[in-house]
Amino acid sequence: MTTSTILPPWLARWCWELAVVLVVAGILAISAVRARGAEGNSVSPKTYSIMVDQVGYPVDGPKVAVVTAPATQFEVRRANDDVAVFHGSLTAAAFDSNSGDEVRAADFSGLRQPGTYYLQVSGLGRSWNFTIGPSPFDRVYYLAMRAFYGQRCGTAVDLGREFPGYSHAACHQQGEFHASAGKSGPHDNVGGWHDAGDYGRYMVNSGVTTGTLLWAWELFGQKLQHIQLNIPESGNGTPDFLSEVRWNLEWMLKMQDADGGAWHKQTSEHFPDFIMPEKDTLPSEVIGTGSAPYKSTCATADLAAVGAIAARAYRPFDAKFADRALEAAKRAWVWTERYPDVTFKNPSGVTTGEYGDAVCADERLWAAVELWRTTGDSAYHDHFLTHYAEFLSSLDAPPVENWKEVGGLALRAYVLMPRKGSNALALKAIRERVLTAADSVAARTQCSPYHVSLQTRDYVWGSNSIAAQYGVDLLMANALVPHREYVDAARDNLHYLLGRNTFSLSWVTQVGNHPLRHPHHRPSGAGKTAEPWPGLLSGGPNANRQDPVLSALPANLPPAKVYVDDVGSYGSNEVAINWQALLVFLLAGQLQ
Numbered sequence: 334m335t336t337s338t339i340l341p342p343w344l345a346r347w348c349w350e351l352a353v354v355l356v357v358a359g360i361l362a363i364s365a366v367r368a369r370g371a372e373g374n375s376v377s378p379k380t381y382s383i384m385v386d387q388v389g390y391p392v393d394g395p396k397v398a399v400v401t402a403p404a405t406q407f408e409v410r411r412a413n414d415d416v417a418v419f420h421g422s423l424t425a426a427a428f429d430s431n432s433g434d435e436v437r438a439a440d441f442s443g444l445r446q447p448g449t450y451y452l453q454v455s456g457l458g459r460s461w462n463f464t465i466g467p468s469p470f471d472r473v474y475y476l477a478m479r480a481f482y483g484q485r486c487g488t489a490v491d492l493g494r495e496f497p498g499y500s501h502a503a504c505h506q507q508g509e510f511h512a513s514a515g516k517s518g519p520h521d522n523v524g525g526w527h528d529a530g531d532y533g534r535y536m537v538n539s540g541v542t543t544g545t546l547l548w549a550w551e552l553f554g555q556k557l558q559h560i561q562l563n564i565p566e567s568g569n570g571t572p573d574f575l576s577e578v579r580w581n582l583e584w585m586l587k588m589q590d591a592d593g594g595a596w597h598k599q600t601s602e603h604f605p606d607f608i609m610p611e612k613d614t615l616p617s618e619v620i621g622t623g624s625a626p627y628k629s630t631c632a633t634a635d636l637a638a639v640g641a642i643a644a645r646a647y648r649p650f651d652a653k654f655a656d657r658a659l660e661a662a663k664r665a666w667v668w669t670e671r672y673p674d675v676t677f678k679n680p681s682g683v684t685t686g687e688y689g690d691a692v693c694a695d696e697r698l699w700a701a702v703e704l705w706r707t708t709g710d711s712a713y714h715d716h717f718l719t720h721y722a723e724f725l726s727s728l729d730a731p732p733v734e735n736w737k738e739v740g741g742l743a744l745r746a747y748v749l750m751p752r753k754g755s756n757a758l759a760l761k762a763i764r765e766r767v768l769t770a771a772d773s774v775a776a777r778t779q780c781s782p783y784h785v786s787l788q789t790r791d792y793v794w795g796s797n798s799i800a801a802q803y804g805v806d807l808l809m810a811n812a813l814v815p816h817r818e819y820v821d822a823a824r825d826n827l828h829y830l831l832g833r834n835t836f837s838l839s840w841v842t843q844v845g846n847h848p849l850r851h852p853h854h855r856p857s858g859a860g861k862t863a864e865p866w867p868g869l870l871s872g873g874p875n876a877n878r879q880d881p882v883l884s885a886l887p888a889n890l891p892p893a894k895v896y897v898d899d900v901g902s903y904g905s906n907e908v909a910i911n912w913q914a915l916l917v918f919l920l921a922g923q924l925q
Contacts, residue, residue, distance in 0.1 A: 540635025
């Protein structure tokens with residue numbers, strides 16, 4: 334992720350002034366001018382008072398829209414002939430403190446006929462179109478997962494006939510060691526995904542990203558294995574999902590030194606301009622800690638965890654690669670035993686994303702449990718049992734930065750797929766904590782006027798990823814003990830990301846009739862294409878205002894309003910692969 338100087342934190346104040354209303358209205362009016370026209374939808378400022386999931390709702394399950402202007406009745410109309418097929422009453426207004434909105438709910442769960450519809454509210458206008466169908470999120474999943482192909486580094490990329498012009502030539506072909514890595518000379522550079530809006534590659538963020546995706550495979554692989562992503566490896570005998578993930582895994586394996594340790598990142602010394610990746614000629618350098626042992630514990634432990642999962646996932650399709658991944662994981666673990674707390678800070682002269690972490694014990698816990706699940710070796714299990722209780726509190730709420738705090742991931746790994754010899758007391762303690770947290774989140778989501786799990790404290794850098802993380806955690810709880818309330822609350826967070834939010838905006842590029850259009854993403858902002866690259870999740874509202882665009886907004890905006898669809902707003906509109914992986918996981922859980 335792009336970094337910047339952090340400005341003084343936003344101090345919450347709830348007094349609305351006329352100036353705030355005018356500024357927000359102005360932002361929405363600008364957004365309306367920029368929005369792509371929807372089929373049959375008349376675009377007017379009043380349209381933004383009716384918020385729907387612009388993708389749709391499954392036939393089975395709740396179907397709720399929200400309205401933020403005074404009204405009492407609504408209709409659902411078919412988009413092709415404007416015939417009203419459902420009539421309902423709005424709920425009484427409920428104040429949402431995070432947005433400052435008076436929110437009324439329109440519940441049309443009784444409508445079960447597949448089709449394309451919109452909401453009509455007398456005096457306000459109509460909503461964006463949405464569908465009702467047995468599996469409405471298939472297309473979004475495809476775009477979100479294929480977005481990783483668009484982030485590939487070291488090769489030419491072309492999204493093909495479906496998205497003509499969305500392509501770039503082979504990039505970052507040459508790599509080398511930075512002085513901080515303890516080595517010099519060239520380094521095999523090809524592979525991995527561009528991390529975010531920049532062209533760097535970072536082991537710790539790649540770790541949690543790849544781990545999240547491989548977990549999606551382990552939980553939902555039966556749904557994912559036959560979905561074609563139209564990538565160069567399609568048809569090679571390995572499911573496209575795993576082929577795409579392997580592109581990043583291969584780079585992670587290249588970042589392991591002969592002694593088993595892994596260097597922290599491979600980037601230029603500073604961020605390039607907003608240019609296409611093949612135009613970025615800054616040296617791509619393997620950057621280390623600057624002193625022996627030069628590698629970092631967090632990066633190495635993440636490699637151990639991911640390599641262990643990969644050994645399980647790829648064995649049915651490529652046993653040799655599975656063996657290579659497991660061997661790398663084991664060597665990485667041995668290195669972390671020798672160096673359990675080597676942390677990373679940017680060396681002098683390097684200003685790209687730091688991804689610094691002062692505590693690597695949680696990464697080691699994750700590595701231990703994944704190696705235990707794969708090998709059954711008691712040494713890994715013993716390490717886990719010795720330390721797991723230190724991280725039980727991490728199950729209570731998603732971390733602000735999921736790449737930094739993976740203790741909850743380690744604990745969930747232990748209970749979701751226990752193996753023979755698992756400790757009954759540990760299973761019970763973790764299971765109870767997971768389910769208690771899920772019950773609390775599901776209840777809070779149901780009570781939220783916007784039906785979203787986010788709390789005031791969650792509107793930080795990457796708040797949309799926290800909404801997705803709530804959904805992922807709920808789906809994991811549902812895998813332990815199936816509850817319809819968990820599934821519904823998880824989907825509510827997806828509805829929020831796809832348009833049922835205070836901006837009536839889909840935060841996934843080229844998805845819905847009113848998506849964001851100006852992400853902080855260099856290929857999208859380089860001027861080659863009119864619309865951004867498809868399927869990318871924006872970071873979302875950020876009350877900490879960590880960029881000049883957000884700092885210029887009125888000081889007393891509520892936290893959910895601190896967002897601008899602007900390429901310069903890296904604090905609210907950047908994309909990042911770890912956020913993207915959470916979106917893919919959440920969508921995978923919705924597939925039929």
